[in-house]
Amino acid sequence: VNDHLRYLSSFGIKNGAALVVENQTGKVRAYVGSQDFYSVRTQGQVDGVMAPRSTGSILKPFLYALCMDEGELLPQSILKDIPTHFGAFSPSNELSGYNGLVTVHEALVRSLNVPAVRVLNRYGLYRFYLFLRNAGITTLFRHADDYGLPLIIGGAEANLFELAAAYRGLARLGEFEPITIIERENYQIQKGPERLISRGACYMTLQILNDLKRPGAEYYWEQYNNQWPIAWKTGTSFGQRDAWAIGVTPEWTVAIWIGNFTGEGNANLKSGEMAGSLMLDIFNSLPKNPSLAWFQRPEDDLKKIEICSETGYLAGPDCLKTSFVDAPASQPTLPICPYHIGIYVDDTGEFQVCSRCWEPGHYKRESILVYTPDVMQFLRENGKIIPHVPPHNPYCLELTGTNPLQVIYPSQNARLWIPRDYSGALEHLVLRAAHRDSSQRLYWYIDGVYFGTTVENHVLPVELPKGAHSLAIVDSTGNRVQTDFNIDLKE
Numbered sequence: 001v002n003d004h005l006r007y008l009s010s011f012g013i014k015n016g017a018a019l020v021v022e023n024q025t026g027k028v029r030a031y032v033g034s035q036d037f038y039s040v041r042t043q044g045q046v047d048g049v050m051a052p053r054s055t056g057s058i059l060k061p062f063l064y065a066l067c068m069d070e071g072e073l074l075p076q077s078i079l080k081d082i083p084t085h086f087g088a089f090s091p092s093n094e095l096s097g098y099n100g101l102v103t104v105h106e107a108l109v110r111s112l113n114v115p116a117v118r119v120l121n122r123y124g125l126y127r128f129y130l131f132l133r134n135a136g137i138t139t140l141f142r143h144a145d146d147y148g149l150p151l152i153i154g155g156a157e158a159n160l161f162e163l164a165a166a167y168r169g170l171a172r173l174g175e176f177e178p179i180t181i182i183e184r185e186n187y188q189i190q191k192g193p194e195r196l197i198s199r200g201a202c203y204m205t206l207q208i209l210n211d212l213k214r215p216g217a218e219y220y221w222e223q224y225n226n227q228w229p230i231a232w233k234t235g236t237s238f239g240q241r242d243a244w245a246i247g248v249t250p251e252w253t254v255a256i257w258i259g260n261f262t263g264e265g266n267a268n269l270k271s272g273e274m275a276g277s278l279m280l281d282i283f284n285s286l287p288k289n290p291s292l293a294w295f296q297r298p299e300d301d302l303k304k305i306e307i308c309s310e311t312g313y314l315a316g317p318d319c320l321k322t323s324f325v326d327a328p329a330s331q332p333t334l335p336i337c338p339y340h341i342g343i344y345v346d347d348t349g350e351f352q353v354c355s356r357c358w359e360p361g362h363y364k365r366e367s368i369l370v371y372t373p374d375v376m377q378f379l380r381e382n383g384k385i386i387p388h389v390p391p392h393n394p395y396c397l398e399l400t401g402t403n404p405l406q407v408i409y410p411s412q413n414a415r416l417w418i419p420r421d422y423s424g425a426l427e428h429l430v431l432r433a434a435h436r437d438s439s440q441r442l443y444w445y446i447d448g449v450y451f452g453t454t455v456e457n458h459v460l461p462v463e464l465p466k467g468a469h470s471l472a473i474v475d476s477t478g479n480r481v482q483t484d485f486n487i488d489l490k491e
């Protein structure tokens with residue numbers, strides 16, 4: 001630690017802390033709270049292991065693992081990385097701008113902010129907040145709503161000690177418990193480990209984190225003996241005040257924080273290079289058991305499911321290419337791929353046709369890729385190729401009538417009061433739509449986020465936060481309706 005910090009001090013970065021935990025026992029084997037306890041100049045008596053600091057991106061892996069368990073996504077699933085507004089909060093990616101669509105794997109390896117915030121919004125801020133507390137993060141002094149969605153990109157503070165314990169939980173394939181610095185043979189912790197994430201989802205998340213290679217850290221990776229893989233994550237807090245790197249193997253958790261105890265930011269602070277290189281150095285010097293080089297695949301906690309190869313959601317009838325991939329065994333059904341839909345086109349493929357306008361024997365069914373309007377707009381504005389959707393036959397009688405698809409509830413510009421039930425919990429809002437053709441599947445999007453598919457009975461119960469929302473529904477022939485409405489919650 002001292003060697004690294006002597007080097008970093010030339011960049012104006014004065015402090016660092018490191019923690020090494022033996023995963024099997026949960027015992028801390030090395031604890032460096034500052035580089036020099038007796039140094040007044042660098043505030044050596046501040047304990048960098050216990051000081052709560054902004055978490056940057058270090059919490060993201062837990063969110064994605066939880067969402068895999070919920071059946072919301074898999075590493076292959078595509079997420080939106082486009083300009084997004086949550087009230088006054090509009091997350092952005094520090095380095096890369098927006099990418100349009102990215103897989104979960106890429107979003108985590110590149111630590112993209114927008115997909116993480118969108119995923120947290122869907123998973124539920126309060127649920128994730130509760131997870132963090134259950135996983136032993138005790139420094140969340142404020143209420144979940146005070147942190148808001150920035151919670152996932154550094155809006156909250158945690159200390160190195162508790163973050164190391166949480167990462168050890170990931171390395172223990174989902175069993176979380178406090179780590180201990182007390183060296184006693186029969187030391188009793190208050191309660192046993194608690195399972196918060198499935199073994200399958202932890203294993204899949206660790207596999208992603210093994211692919212993390214940050215620009216600037218390549219040199220250190222070459223120095224590092226690669227036969228010992230590490231699952232690791234870095235994080236840099238807002239204003240470059242804190243750099244984190246936490247890595248796990250089956251045997252060890254190594255956690256690093258680098259920054260200034262005074263809290264001042266430093267433009268030179270780079271988590272991959274600075275905290276990451278120190279982490280790798282420590283891993284290099286730790287004893288290793290060759291039979292525990294990597295995590296054992298929890299076969300009985302994984303299943304194979306068929307997904308759409310292009311979008312990473314459950315293969316639907318109109319997906320063109322599918323593949324079988326791992327999913328947590330207990331995972332509820334993943335959403336069906338909402339992007340591939342079946343349409344009828346005429347012989348030339350130029351126009352869509354329907355039962356009211358096709359010539360018998362002169363039409364065919366085709367699968368096409370359709371993105372949501374917000375993604376289409378982003379791709380168009382950024383000069384990207386947009387999948388072509390053939391327009392409906394202009395001579396069709398159907399077009400002269402009304403849209404076959406209608407929103408029944410809520411009506412345009414409605415102001416809705418959501419009542420509470422007898423227990424005080426907010427009741428669900430039940431959205432309703434109708435389609436003239438009873439065989440049509442409807443795809444529901446709320447505020448640009450895919451919410452679900454309905455068949456026959458087009459009813460969708462949802463829980464939405466207070467504020468303005470827009471509901472868009474499309475059918476599989478490309479008809480679309482939209483309704484904007486406002487929600488107030490009964491106090």
Ligand SMILES: [Zn+2]
Pocket residue numbers: 308309310311315316318319320337338339340
């Ligand atoms: Zn598909």
Ligand SMILES: [Zn+2]
Pocket residue numbers: 352353354355356357358392393396397398399
């Ligand atoms: Zn038609």
